[in-house]
Amino acid sequence: xxxxxxxxxxxxxxxxxxxxxxxxxxxxxxxxxxxxxxxxxxxxxxxxxxxxxxxxxxxxxxxxxxxxxxxxxxxxxxxxxxxxxxxxxxx
Numbered sequence: 001x002x003x004x005x006x007x008x009x010x011x012x013x014x015x016x017x018x019x020x021x022x023x024x025x026x027x028x029x030x031x032x033x034x035x036x037x038x039x040x041x042x043x044x045x046x047x048x049x050x051x052x053x054x055x056x057x058x059x060x061x062x063x064x065x066x067x068x069x070x071x072x073x074x075x076x077x078x079x080x081x082x083x084x085x086x087x088x089x090x091x
Contacts, residue, residue, distance in 0.1 A: 008064050009057050011086035016068035025069050032062040060089040 007015035035058055036050075043050035067084035075081040 005057075005061060009060050009089035011064060011088045013068070013083060013086060016064050016086065017072065019065060020068050020072055025066075028062065028065050028069075032058065035059070035062075057089045057091070060087045063087050 004015045004019045008019060035056070036052055038058055039052055039056060040050045064084075064086045067086060071081060071084040
């Protein structure tokens with residue numbers, strides 16, 4: 001499922017849908033709960049101080065998946081549901 005992450009960060013709705021079909025929403029929430037840890041480890045590996053305030057690829061990944069879960073849930077009730085507005089990660 002990690003191979004879908006770049007496409008999710010690029011706002012690819014089909015990749016987001018595929019990921020949501022493979023992975024429960026609680027797993028996405030749990031992964032995101034470690035956001036600060038991921039930032040700290042990445043900063044340590046690259047030799048700089050971690051910055052927690054800016055948007056990261058993980059933030060975009062989480063936003064896009066949560067929007068897709070909401071879209072799929074609503075689409076199950078209302079067939080003409082509008083597609084979600086997905087973000088595109090720009091490092």
